Amino acid sequence: xxxxxxxxxxxxxxxxxxxxxxxxxxxxxxxxxxxxxxxxxxxxxxxxxxxxxxxxxxxxxxxxxxxxxxxxxxxxxxxxxxxxxxxxxxxxxxxxxxxxxxxxxxxxxxxxxxxxxxxxxxxxxxxxxxxxxxxxxxxxxxxxxxxxxxxxxxxxxxxxxxxxxxxxxxxxxxxxxxxxxxxxxxxxxxxxxxxxxxxxxxxxxxxxxxxxxxxxxxxxxxxxxxxxxxxxxxxxxxxxxxxxxxxxxxxxxxxxxxxxxxxxxxxxxxxxxxxxxxxxxxxxxxxxxxxxxxxxxxxxxxxxxxxxxxxxxxxxxxxxx
Amino acid sequence: xxxxxxxxxxxxxxxxxxxxxxxxxxxxxxxxxxxxxxxxxxxxxxxxxxxxxxxxxxxxxxxxxxxxxxxxxxxxxxxxxxxxxxxxxxxxxxxxxxxxxxxxxxxxxxxxxxxxxxxxxxxxxxxxxxxxxxxxxxxxxxxxxxxxxxxxxxxxxxxxxxxxxxxxxxxxxxxxxxxxxxxxxxxxxxxxxxxxxxxxxxxxxxxxxxxxxxxxxxxxxxxxxxxxxxxxxxxxxxxxxxxxxxxxxxxxxxxxxxxxxxxxxxxxxxxxxxxxxxxxxxxxxxxxxxxxxxxxxxxxxxxxxxxxxxxxxxxxxxxxx
Numbered sequence: 001x002x003x004x005x006x007x008x009x010x011x012x013x014x015x016x017x018x019x020x021x022x023x024x025x026x027x028x029x030x031x032x033x034x035x036x037x038x039x040x041x042x043x044x045x046x047x048x049x050x051x052x053x054x055x056x057x058x059x060x061x062x063x064x065x066x067x068x069x070x071x072x073x074x075x076x077x078x079x080x081x082x083x084x085x086x087x088x089x090x091x092x093x094x095x096x097x098x099x100x101x102x103x104x105x106x107x108x109x110x111x112x113x114x115x116x117x118x119x120x121x122x123x124x125x126x127x128x129x130x131x132x133x134x135x136x137x138x139x140x141x142x143x144x145x146x147x148x149x150x151x152x153x154x155x156x157x158x159x160x161x162x163x164x165x166x167x168x169x170x171x172x173x174x175x176x177x178x179x180x181x182x183x184x185x186x187x188x189x190x191x192x193x194x195x196x197x198x199x200x201x202x203x204x205x206x207x208x209x210x211x212x213x214x215x216x217x218x219x220x221x222x223x224x225x226x227x228x229x230x231x232x233x234x235x236x237x238x239x240x241x242x243x244x245x246x247x248x249x250x251x252x253x254x255x256x257x258x259x260x261x262x263x264x265x266x267x268x269x270x271x272x273x274x275x276x277x278x279x280x281x282x283x284x285x286x287x288x289x290x291x292x293x294x295x296x297x298x299x300x301x302x303x304x305x306x307x308x309x310x311x312x313x314x315x316x317x318x319x320x321x
Numbered sequence: 322x323x324x325x326x327x328x329x330x331x332x333x334x335x336x337x338x339x340x341x342x343x344x345x346x347x348x349x350x351x352x353x354x355x356x357x358x359x360x361x362x363x364x365x366x367x368x369x370x371x372x373x374x375x376x377x378x379x380x381x382x383x384x385x386x387x388x389x390x391x392x393x394x395x396x397x398x399x400x401x402x403x404x405x406x407x408x409x410x411x412x413x414x415x416x417x418x419x420x421x422x423x424x425x426x427x428x429x430x431x432x433x434x435x436x437x438x439x440x441x442x443x444x445x446x447x448x449x450x451x452x453x454x455x456x457x458x459x460x461x462x463x464x465x466x467x468x469x470x471x472x473x474x475x476x477x478x479x480x481x482x483x484x485x486x487x488x489x490x491x492x493x494x495x496x497x498x499x500x501x502x503x504x505x506x507x508x509x510x511x512x513x514x515x516x517x518x519x520x521x522x523x524x525x526x527x528x529x530x531x532x533x534x535x536x537x538x539x540x541x542x543x544x545x546x547x548x549x550x551x552x553x554x555x556x557x558x559x560x561x562x563x564x565x566x567x568x569x570x571x572x573x574x575x576x577x578x579x580x581x582x583x584x585x586x587x588x589x590x591x592x593x594x595x596x597x598x599x600x601x602x603x604x605x606x607x608x609x610x611x612x613x614x615x616x617x618x619x620x621x622x623x624x625x626x627x628x629x630x631x632x633x634x635x636x637x638x639x640x641x642x
Contacts, residue, residue, distance in 0.1 A: 042626050045624050045625065045626055046623055048624075050623065050624075262620070269619050269622050269628055270619050273619075273622070273625040273629050273632060274628075274629075276629035277606075277629040285598075289591050295587070298587045298591050303371075304366065304590055304593030304594040305363050305367065305594075307590055307591070307594025307598075310594070312598065315636065316637050
C-alpha cells in the first residue's frame with residue numbers, strides 16, 4: 001500500500017498551472033492521469049483539493065428519469081448566466097471508452113462546439129483504481145477550472161459508482177407514477193439527496209410524488225440547516241430549469257458560509273480518504289490472498305475468524321512505501 | 322478489531338454437541354448467536370468449520386424466476402430420497418424478522434410440519450455483523466447437522482448478500498424470454514454459477530435461452546474439471562427436478578474428490594476470512610472516522626491521499642484484542 005505522502009511533483013505542478021489557465025490539452029492529459037491513477041495522479045489530487053471550488057453537482061436517479069435532458073437544460077441555463085461548465089458522464093456498465101457513449105447522447109451535441117463547455121465520458125475501462133475514485137478525483141480537479149462540474153451517473157444503487165459523497169450537491173431525479181420513491185427509499189438515496197427534481201412533471205401523479213417527497217423530507221428532517229427542496233421540471237421543454245439553477249446557486253452560497261464550509265470540506269475529505277484507503281486495501285488484499293504465503297496459511301486454518309486474524313497480522317506487517 | 326484467536330468456549334461446545342445430535346432448541350439458540358455475532362459466535366464458527374459438509378446450495382436469480390418454487394420442489398425430492406434439509410431464506414431488503422416473510426412464502430408451508438426439514442428466514446434485523454456473514458456462518462453450522470442446506474437469496478447483484486462464494490454449489494435460476502442472460506452477464510453471475518436452471522421451461526424462448534447459456538459456458542470454459550450443466554425445469558409441476566437433484570449429488574461427489582476437496586475448502590476459507598476481516602474493518606473504520614481524533618486529523622489534511630495514509634497509520638497502531 002502506498003501512503004502517498006510524497007511532495008507534489010514539478011511536472012504535475014507545471015501541467016496543473018497550464019490546466020488552470022484553460023489549456024484544453026493539459027486538462028485532457030491530466031484527466032487521463034487521474035483516470036489511470038498513474039505517477040502524476042497523487043500530486044494532481046493534492047493540487048486539486050487546494051484549488052477545488054464547491055461547484056460539483058451530481059445528478060442521480062433511475063434509468064430513464066431524464067437525467068441527460070436535465071443536465072443538458074442545466075448547461076444551457078448556466079451558459080446564459082455566463083458560467084463555464086465541465087460535464088462528466090459516468091457509465092459503470094460500459095467497458096467502452098468515452099466517444100461512443102457521448103455519440104449516443106445526442107442531446108449533448110449542441111454543447112460540444114461551445115468552448116465554455118467541456119464534456120468527458122468516464123467508463124470503467126480507463127479507470128484502473130476504481131471508477132468512483134477516478135470520477136471523484138476528476139470532478140475535484142475540474143472544479144478548480146470550470147465554474148460548475150456536472151456529473152451524470154447512470155442508474156441508482158449500482159454499487160460501484162457512488163460519487164454522491166464527494167460532490168458538493170446531489171440532485172436526485174425522479175418521475176411521477178413510476179414507484180420511484182419506494183425504489184429510492186430501498187436504495188437509500190433519499191438520505192443523500194440535497195435537491196429533489198420531479199422531472200416529466202406534466203405526467204399524471206406529479207403532484208402526488210411531490211407531496212410524498214415533501215412529507216418524507218419533513219419526516220426525516222433537514223440536513224444541517226439546508227432544507228431540501230422539491231422542484232418540478234419538464235427538462236425537454238426547459239420548464240422549471242431557471243428555478244432549479246437558482247437553487248444550485250443558493251446551495252453553493254450555503255456551502256460557502258463560514259459555519260458550513262469547514263464541516264463540508266472535512267466530510268468530503270473523510271469520505272474521499274476512506275474511498276482511497278479502501279481502494280488500495282482492496283487491491284493489496286486481493287494480491288495477498290493469491291500469494292503462496294496466504295495459500296500456505298489457508299491450508300492450516302481451522303476457521304475464517306482465525307483467517308481474519310491472519311489478514312490483520314499481514315496488514316500490520318506491511319510497510320507503507 | 323478482534324483477531325478471534327481464543328479457544329472454543331465450553332458453553333459453545335456443549336450447545337454445539339446438542340445441536341449436532343438434532344436438538345432443535347439448541348439449533349435455534351445457536352443460529353441466533355451466529356446472527357447476533359454474540360460471545361458464542363466465534364467458538365461456534367470454529368466448530369462449524371470442523372464439522373461442515375459440502376451440502377450447502379445457494380439458489381440465486383432475478384426476482385420472479387421461481388426460486389421459491391424450485392427450492393420447495395427440491396426439498397420434496399430430497400425428502401423422497403431420505404435426506405434431511407435446512408433452508409435459509411435470505412431477504413436483504415426486509416428489516417422485518419423471520420416469521421412474516423415465511424408467512425408469505427406459502428409454498429414452504431407444506432414442509433413446516435416435517436421434522437426432517439428446518440426452515441429459517443434471515444433478514445438484516447437480527448444480523449448485527451452483516452447479513453452475508455451471518456448467513457454464511459449459519460449455513461456452515463447447519464451443514465454439519467442436515468444433509469443439505471438450501472439458501473434462497475432474494476435478487477441478484479444486490480450487493481450486500483453475496484453468499485455465493487461461501488456455498489458449495491451455486492444454482493442460478495433464469496427464465497426464458499426475459500433478457501435475464503444479458504442482465505446476469507452484467508451482474509457477473511454467470512461466472513459464479515455451478516449449475517444453471519432454465520425454469521418455466523414450457524415458455525417460449527426456453528430452447529434459445531438454453532442454447533445461449535450453453536454457448537456462453539463453452540466460451541468461458543469449465544471451472545476446474547466441473548462442466549456446468551444447463552437444466553430445464555418447470556418447478557411448479559415438478560418437471561426436471563429429479564434430474565436437477567441428481568446433479569446436486571454429482572456436484573457433491575465432485576467436491577469430495579481428494580484432488581478437489583482441499584482447494585475447495587481453501588477457497589471457501591479465504592473468501593470467508595476476507596469477509597470477516599472486511600466486516601470488522603468496516604465497523605472499526607466507521608468508528609474511527611467519527612472520533613475526535615480523526616476530526617482533528619481531517620481538519621489539517623490537504624488531500625485525501627494524505628488522509629488514506631493517516632487511516633493506514635491508524636490501522637497499524639490498533640492492537641488486536
